[in-house]
Amino acid sequence: MLTPERHRIILQLLKEKGIIKIQEIMELTNTSESTIRRDLSQLEKQKFLKRIHGGASRLQGKLQEPSMVEKSAKNLQEKRMIAKYAASLVEEGDCIYLDAGSTIFEMIEFLHVTDIVVVTNGLMHVPSLLNKDIPTYTIGGFVKPKTNAFVGRGALAGLELYRFDKCFLGVNGIHPQFGFTTPDQEEASVKHKAISLAREAYVLADSTKFSEISFAKISDLHEATIITNELADGIEKQYLTRTTIKVVTA
Amino acid sequence: MLTPERHRIILQLLKEKGIIKIQEIMELTNTSESTIRRDLSQLEKQKFLKRIHGGASRLQGKLQEPSMVEKSAKNLQEKRMIAKYAASLVEEGDCIYLDAGSTIFEMIEFLHVTDIVVVTNGLMHVPSLLNKDIPTYTIGGFVKPKTNAFVGRGALAGLELYRFDKCFLGVNGIHPQFGFTTPDQEEASVKHKAISLAREAYVLADSTKFSEISFAKISDLHEATIITNELADGIEKQYLTRTTIKVVTA
């Protein structure tokens, strides 16, 4: 077994389980303890994981944003359901804004209308959009390394050039009092501005985002319609007086 | 078995499995280890795969492959020479502009300074720049499908936000009378504006571009220094009175 393959397996396991023991990896890869130790050392140096006594753990402190790859493996099914519904809202002739992030990314494959224009701040979205022959604009600005999102002054100025029929956003926290929040202040500014430039704004969020609060506020709840997969019991009331929620079920 | 056939098999295997060992390929193609190694080296140089200890692996940057892979290996060599020299002009602390296009793309791997800022209109350049931990800005705007370059009103507005120490451009035609030209008018506008925003402008062009005229004019020759690999006999005079040319030799 080649080294990169082992690394891939280790990261995959880590993504699924959060913590792994050296013993487990040894059995799965049929290699010696020494080799696994070396692997873990390398991966730690590259900031892919954190070594702990007896194995390794995912590095994802609460302060840290999960990177794009980690996110995309998690809750993929739910995300796709939500994304599919959101995509169905897009109508012929629309000009839409697609936020960066993996949930919004899933929307692209479900976009079956042909005569639309898309503006996005997600670098990763562009190839997929072009593949579908969708005219695509980006807002420009600083490229945030971890998420590949355009942010900053350039992004805000770029946004200012456009107006949208609909905008679709991802967020990290949804809270009745504190509204929509996300860890990065720069990204929050972009999202906020996007909402203000659209006739209709939609926030795509799986159920885990409810009652969460992140650092930077994007806007109040009433400024966007929430699309989610389920609502925890008893929390409906707090939200439904403040905004519209669409629950998508399989 | 012919070389292109082997290459096809290798790429096919790679697409299916993600990682392949040299041993496997040897058995499948009935050729020697040396030959496979040579194949892998070539394919790596053309950015089709990544060599790893024991075999090869698919390169995952989805953004980096698409239409850019249509370059002959010989032309690539010249481009890389030109690109390498251009990259050596970048100094610590510079803010530089990198035009879209494959020649400029080759510059990135030769950028060995750490404290620089890059602005680009090339979507494909961004992942490579981020890989090298270089702070990267894009100018935004419409994404031209064929070249993945940002163009149009949004791109011009995005450019306006920045000023550069140096800008590096690709062109299609260089002519003493008609100046620098390129087929797409929108791209010409962006290139023209980039030149006007930079203290020093450089045009990277292999020798085949000389005496060519394309549709849209970018600027006169004197507005940029030309970096090329060779000068056809007898044409020096026509150019050297009008601009500066740096000829890079192996």
Next chain:
DNA sequence: TGTTTTTGAAAGAAAATGATTGACTTTCGG
């Protein structure tokens, strides 16, 4: 025919691996 390109083999360099050693951590019973 002579020239260039492609191929396979061989030698030494480099990298990856597994086992071993002694030091360090954790656990758990007293």
Next chain:
DNA sequence: CCGAAAGTCAATCATTTTCTTTCAAAAACA
């Protein structure tokens, strides 16, 4: 709290595998 047993760790070494370079034979080409 202590100390011993069990588990884990970094460092090192010998072995194996893989890599690069070089050279000459074979093949393709003019």
